[in-house]
Amino acid sequence: QVQLVESGGGVVQPGGSLRLSCAASGAASRLTFTSSAFHWVRQAPGMGLEWVAFIRSDGSNKYYADSVKGRFAISKDNSNNRLSLEMYSLRSEDTAMYYCAKDRNFGIFDSWGQGTLVTVSP
Amino acid sequence: IVLTQSPGTLSLSPGERATLSCRASQNTRYNYVAWYQQKPGQAPRLLIYGASNRATGIPDRFSGSGSGTDFTLTITRLEPEDFAMYYCQQYDKSPPWTFGQGTKVEFK
Numbered sequence: 001q002v003q004l005v006e007s008g009g010g011v012v013q014p015g016g017s018l019r020l021s022c023a024a025s026g027a028a029s030r031l032t033f034t035s036s037a038f039h040w041v042r043q044a045p046g047m048g049l050e051w052v053a054f055i056r057s058d059g060s061n062k063y064y065a066d067s068v069k070g071r072f073a074i075s076k077d078n079s080n081n082r083l084s085l086e087m088y089s090l091r092s093e094d095t096a097m098y099y100c101a102k103d104r105n106f107g108i109f110d111s112w113g114q115g116t117l118v119t120v121s122p
Numbered sequence: 123i124v125l126t127q128s129p130g131t132l133s134l135s136p137g138e139r140a141t142l143s144c145r146a147s148q149n150t151r152y153n154y155v156a157w158y159q160q161k162p163g164q165a166p167r168l169l170i171y172g173a174s175n176r177a178t179g180i181p182d183r184f185s186g187s188g189s190g191t192d193f194t195l196t197i198t199r200l201e202p203e204d205f206a207m208y209y210c211q212q213y214d215k216s217p218p219w220t221f222g223q224g225t226k227v228e229f230k
Contacts, residue, residue, distance in 0.1 A: 048222070048224050049166065049221040063217040063218075064217075099166075104171070106154060107154070107213030107219045108171045108213060109158070109168060109211070112166055112167070
Protein backbone atom coordinates (compact mmCIF):
# COMPACT_ATOMS: atom_id res chain seq x y z
CA GLN A 1 0.00 0.00 0.00
CA VAL A 2 1.42 3.38 -0.96
CA GLN A 3 1.15 6.34 1.41
CA LEU A 4 0.41 9.72 -0.10
CA VAL A 5 1.23 13.03 1.58
CA GLU A 6 0.11 16.36 0.14
CA SER A 7 1.74 19.71 0.81
CA GLY A 8 1.77 23.24 -0.52
CA GLY A 9 -1.64 24.50 0.53
CA GLY A 10 -2.14 27.91 2.08
CA VAL A 11 -3.89 31.25 1.82
CA VAL A 12 -3.63 33.07 -1.51
CA GLN A 13 -5.30 36.14 -2.94
CA PRO A 14 -7.71 35.93 -5.87
CA GLY A 15 -5.74 35.84 -9.11
CA GLY A 16 -2.75 34.30 -7.36
CA SER A 17 -0.93 31.02 -7.91
CA LEU A 18 -0.05 27.99 -5.84
CA ARG A 19 1.74 24.69 -6.39
CA LEU A 20 0.55 21.58 -4.60
CA SER A 21 2.68 18.46 -4.21
CA CYS A 22 1.90 14.87 -3.38
CA ALA A 23 4.73 12.59 -2.25
CA ALA A 24 4.43 8.82 -2.35
CA SER A 25 6.15 6.59 0.19
CA GLY A 26 5.92 3.06 1.57
CA ALA A 27 6.84 -0.42 0.47
CA ALA A 28 7.44 -0.66 -3.29
CA SER A 29 6.34 2.96 -3.55
CA ARG A 30 8.63 3.80 -6.47
CA LEU A 31 7.31 0.96 -8.64
CA THR A 32 3.73 1.66 -7.56
CA PHE A 33 4.06 5.38 -8.26
CA THR A 34 5.71 4.91 -11.64
CA SER A 35 3.12 2.40 -12.83
CA SER A 36 0.05 4.23 -11.51
CA ALA A 37 -2.18 6.98 -12.79
CA PHE A 38 -3.16 9.68 -10.34
CA HIS A 39 -5.91 12.21 -9.73
CA TRP A 40 -6.49 15.38 -7.77
CA VAL A 41 -9.89 15.61 -6.07
CA ARG A 42 -11.11 18.60 -4.06
CA GLN A 43 -13.74 19.24 -1.44
CA ALA A 44 -15.01 22.73 -0.67
CA PRO A 45 -15.85 23.35 3.01
CA GLY A 46 -18.97 21.43 3.97
CA MET A 47 -19.47 20.19 0.42
CA GLY A 48 -19.04 16.98 -1.55
CA LEU A 49 -16.19 15.61 -3.63
CA GLU A 50 -15.22 17.10 -6.99
CA TRP A 51 -12.75 15.51 -9.39
CA VAL A 52 -10.18 18.06 -10.60
CA ALA A 53 -7.46 16.47 -12.74
CA PHE A 54 -6.00 13.17 -13.97
CA ILE A 55 -2.60 12.09 -15.28
CA ARG A 56 -1.69 8.75 -16.80
CA SER A 57 1.18 6.73 -15.33
CA ASP A 58 3.70 7.93 -17.90
CA GLY A 59 2.29 11.45 -18.07
CA SER A 60 1.14 10.95 -21.67
CA ASN A 61 -2.49 11.90 -21.06
CA LYS A 62 -3.93 14.59 -18.83
CA TYR A 63 -7.55 15.56 -18.26
CA TYR A 64 -9.12 18.42 -16.34
CA ALA A 65 -12.52 19.37 -14.98
CA ASP A 66 -14.12 22.19 -16.98
CA SER A 67 -14.02 24.37 -13.86
CA VAL A 68 -10.19 24.37 -13.82
CA LYS A 69 -9.27 23.82 -17.49
CA GLY A 70 -6.72 26.36 -18.65
CA ARG A 71 -5.86 27.42 -15.09
CA PHE A 72 -4.53 24.22 -13.48
CA ALA A 73 -1.74 21.92 -14.67
CA ILE A 74 -1.04 18.41 -13.38
CA SER A 75 2.38 16.81 -13.66
CA LYS A 76 4.16 13.67 -12.44
CA ASP A 77 7.84 13.20 -11.64
CA ASN A 78 8.42 9.44 -11.64
CA SER A 79 12.08 9.79 -10.70
CA ASN A 80 11.14 11.53 -7.44
CA ASN A 81 7.79 9.85 -6.67
CA ARG A 82 6.06 13.20 -6.78
CA LEU A 83 2.75 14.42 -8.20
CA SER A 84 2.10 18.14 -8.60
CA LEU A 85 -0.77 20.51 -9.31
CA GLU A 86 0.07 24.01 -10.49
CA MET A 87 -2.85 26.37 -9.90
CA TYR A 88 -3.07 29.79 -11.58
CA SER A 89 -5.65 32.58 -11.65
CA LEU A 90 -7.15 31.28 -8.44
CA ARG A 91 -10.73 32.18 -7.57
CA SER A 92 -12.69 32.12 -4.32
CA GLU A 93 -14.54 29.05 -5.60
CA ASP A 94 -11.22 27.15 -5.69
CA THR A 95 -11.14 27.22 -1.90
CA ALA A 96 -11.13 23.58 -0.84
CA MET A 97 -9.24 20.67 0.63
CA TYR A 98 -7.22 19.13 -2.20
CA TYR A 99 -6.55 15.39 -2.15
CA CYS A 100 -4.27 13.36 -4.37
CA ALA A 101 -5.57 9.88 -5.11
CA LYS A 102 -4.05 6.85 -6.79
CA ASP A 103 -5.98 5.23 -9.59
CA ARG A 104 -6.35 1.47 -9.06
CA ASN A 105 -7.75 0.98 -12.54
CA PHE A 106 -10.19 2.80 -14.83
CA GLY A 107 -10.76 5.57 -12.27
CA ILE A 108 -11.15 3.75 -8.95
CA PHE A 109 -9.49 5.90 -6.29
CA ASP A 110 -7.94 3.31 -4.00
CA SER A 111 -5.40 5.37 -2.01
CA TRP A 112 -5.84 8.93 -0.80
CA GLY A 113 -3.61 11.45 0.90
CA GLN A 114 -4.77 13.37 3.95
CA GLY A 115 -5.31 16.53 1.92
CA THR A 116 -3.92 20.05 1.84
CA LEU A 117 -6.13 23.10 2.34
CA VAL A 118 -6.20 25.92 -0.19
CA THR A 119 -7.95 29.16 0.80
CA VAL A 120 -8.43 31.89 -1.79
CA SER A 121 -9.26 35.10 0.01
CA PRO A 122 -8.41 38.82 -0.27
CA ILE B 123 -23.08 11.10 -15.83
CA VAL B 124 -24.91 12.76 -12.90
CA LEU B 125 -25.25 10.64 -9.77
CA THR B 126 -28.09 11.28 -7.32
CA GLN B 127 -27.87 9.76 -3.86
CA SER B 128 -30.75 9.20 -1.49
CA PRO B 129 -31.64 9.81 1.20
CA GLY B 130 -29.57 12.84 2.09
CA THR B 131 -29.45 11.75 5.70
CA LEU B 132 -30.14 8.36 7.28
CA SER B 133 -30.81 8.32 11.02
CA LEU B 134 -30.21 4.88 12.49
CA SER B 135 -29.03 3.09 15.62
CA PRO B 136 -26.06 0.71 15.99
CA GLY B 137 -27.02 -2.80 14.93
CA GLU B 138 -29.57 -1.60 12.38
CA ARG B 139 -29.36 -2.08 8.63
CA ALA B 140 -28.48 0.85 6.37
CA THR B 141 -29.54 0.99 2.73
CA LEU B 142 -28.08 3.80 0.61
CA SER B 143 -29.15 4.47 -2.96
CA CYS B 144 -27.28 5.93 -5.93
CA ARG B 145 -29.03 6.60 -9.24
CA ALA B 146 -27.15 7.44 -12.44
CA SER B 147 -28.54 9.75 -15.14
CA GLN B 148 -27.34 7.32 -17.82
CA ASN B 149 -26.77 3.60 -18.04
CA THR B 150 -23.33 2.55 -16.77
CA ARG B 151 -21.47 -0.08 -18.73
CA TYR B 152 -19.78 -2.83 -16.74
CA ASN B 153 -21.28 -1.44 -13.51
CA TYR B 154 -18.40 0.99 -13.10
CA VAL B 155 -19.59 2.41 -9.78
CA ALA B 156 -17.60 2.74 -6.55
CA TRP B 157 -18.53 3.69 -2.99
CA TYR B 158 -16.41 5.67 -0.53
CA GLN B 159 -16.72 6.35 3.19
CA GLN B 160 -15.56 9.67 4.66
CA LYS B 161 -15.38 10.54 8.34
CA PRO B 162 -15.04 14.14 9.57
CA GLY B 163 -11.51 15.47 9.11
CA GLN B 164 -10.42 12.41 7.15
CA ALA B 165 -9.84 11.53 3.52
CA PRO B 166 -12.33 9.31 1.74
CA ARG B 167 -11.75 5.55 1.86
CA LEU B 168 -12.62 3.13 -0.94
CA LEU B 169 -15.25 0.59 0.15
CA ILE B 170 -16.70 -0.96 -3.01
CA TYR B 171 -15.74 -0.95 -6.70
CA GLY B 172 -17.36 -2.52 -9.73
CA ALA B 173 -20.69 -2.05 -7.92
CA SER B 174 -20.21 -5.12 -5.71
CA ASN B 175 -16.52 -5.83 -5.05
CA ARG B 176 -15.21 -5.04 -1.57
CA ALA B 177 -11.88 -3.25 -1.41
CA THR B 178 -9.00 -4.70 0.59
CA GLY B 179 -9.68 -4.79 4.30
CA ILE B 180 -13.35 -3.78 4.11
CA PRO B 181 -15.58 -5.80 6.51
CA ASP B 182 -18.18 -8.07 4.97
CA ARG B 183 -21.03 -6.13 6.61
CA PHE B 184 -20.53 -3.73 3.68
CA SER B 185 -21.99 -4.90 0.39
CA GLY B 186 -22.82 -3.28 -2.93
CA SER B 187 -25.33 -4.23 -5.57
CA GLY B 188 -27.10 -2.90 -8.61
CA SER B 189 -26.66 -2.44 -12.33
CA GLY B 190 -27.56 -0.07 -15.13
CA THR B 191 -28.67 3.12 -13.42
CA ASP B 192 -29.53 1.97 -9.88
CA PHE B 193 -26.97 1.02 -7.27
CA THR B 194 -27.17 0.27 -3.56
CA LEU B 195 -24.73 0.19 -0.65
CA THR B 196 -25.92 -1.92 2.27
CA ILE B 197 -24.43 -2.04 5.74
CA THR B 198 -26.03 -5.05 7.40
CA ARG B 199 -25.38 -4.22 11.07
CA LEU B 200 -24.17 -0.72 11.81
CA GLU B 201 -21.13 -0.45 14.04
CA PRO B 202 -20.37 2.84 15.85
CA GLU B 203 -17.47 3.49 13.45
CA ASP B 204 -19.80 3.28 10.42
CA PHE B 205 -21.55 6.57 11.16
CA ALA B 206 -20.06 8.74 8.42
CA MET B 207 -20.63 10.25 5.00
CA TYR B 208 -20.88 7.94 1.98
CA TYR B 209 -20.32 8.86 -1.65
CA CYS B 210 -20.93 6.91 -4.83
CA GLN B 211 -18.77 7.57 -7.89
CA GLN B 212 -18.90 6.53 -11.52
CA TYR B 213 -15.89 5.72 -13.66
CA ASP B 214 -17.69 4.61 -16.79
CA LYS B 215 -18.09 7.64 -19.03
CA SER B 216 -15.06 9.58 -17.92
CA PRO B 217 -13.54 12.07 -17.88
CA PRO B 218 -15.05 13.62 -15.96
CA TRP B 219 -15.18 11.21 -13.04
CA THR B 220 -18.24 12.19 -11.01
CA PHE B 221 -19.46 11.71 -7.46
CA GLY B 222 -22.90 11.74 -5.92
CA GLN B 223 -23.67 14.47 -3.41
CA GLY B 224 -23.38 12.05 -0.49
CA THR B 225 -25.53 10.36 2.15
CA LYS B 226 -24.86 11.02 5.81
CA VAL B 227 -25.46 8.11 8.16
CA GLU B 228 -26.04 9.61 11.60
CA PHE B 229 -26.95 8.37 15.05
CA LYS B 230 -30.68 8.30 15.66
